[in-house]
Amino acid sequence: MIGKVIVVTGAESGIGREIAKTCSAEGATLVLAGLSLSGMEETAAQCGGDHISCCTTDISDEAQVTSLVAHAVQRHGAMHGLVANAGITGPRNALVDIALHDWRSVIDIDLTGTFLTVREAARHMIEQGQGGSIVITGSSTAIRPLSGFLPYIAAKGGLHAMAEALALELGSHRIRVNTLVPGTTATPLTHAMDGYLAKAALALPLGEVTEAAELGRYVAFALSDAVPHMTGSLLKVDSGRTVA
Structure with a gap:
């Protein structure tokens, strides 16, 4: 990935951080985007080197997304890849208890925010x-x-469908679009949920949850020139969760 400029959203922790670390280790120049500057700075420190810049970005804000891509191009001269990773889960509620503002918040960030980011890229x-x-x-x-x-x-189902449509539309421009499909993943957030990962592992065919670093390696592979004809794919790294 030497010479590639990659933008990673949601890069301040968890899966986004591991994606950034792997891309950095393989020689990419990175633009880290997220809401927490301190989190992004910690990611940059773990990546090492002076080939990384940070841009505080709320992906649900169109102007901020435009500024993010402009920052990448002006600072590093080009943009070759995007990892649209930022998102939220939202509160857990039964259908009858879901507040409209909670619905809109998740859709605005996870679906619309990703649309804005991909469109600008x-x-x-x-x-x-x-x-x-x-x-x-x-x-x-x-x-x-x-x-x-x-x-x-x-929102995530919408992203799966959107990525396939984008792969079709952008193929003539030699822009590949793929979807990472994580299963239960060990991150600082899930580690903090007492007993959650151990219980979740029992329901998985492989008997263990996915490590975020593995997702980072897979995304770096998908971004690279090693698979120039992989597009429109669901990249499942889920210990078999989707077939259980």
Whole structure:
């Protein structure tokens, strides 16, 4: 990935941090985007080197997304890849208890925010004329739902469909679009949920949850030139959750 400029949203922790670390280790220049500057700075410190910049970005704000891509191009001269990873889960509620503002919050960030990010990145990649690679973070719950997370499942299901449509539309510009489909993943957030990971592992065919670093390696592979014809794919790394 030497010479590639990659933008990673939701880069301040968890899966986004591991994606950034792997891309950095493979030689990419990174633009880290997220809401927490201190979190992004910690990610940058773990990546090491002076090939990283940070841009505080609320992806549900169109102007901030435009500024993010402009920052990448002005600071680093190009943009070759995007990892649209930022998102929220929202509160767990039964259908009859979901407040409209909670529904809108999840949809605005997870679905609309990702749309805005991908649209702005694609605009530049098309103008640049060198192709590109986009990875969108979906979810195994969009394939095998869990009760209580309707807004999140609806948003992630929308992302899965959107990525396939984008792969079709952007293919003529040599821009590949794929969807990462994580299962239950060990992150600082899930580690803090007492007993959750151990219980979740019991329901998985492989008997263990996914490590975030593995997702980072897979995304870096999907972004790279090693798979120039992989597009429109659901990249499942879920210990078999979606087939259980």
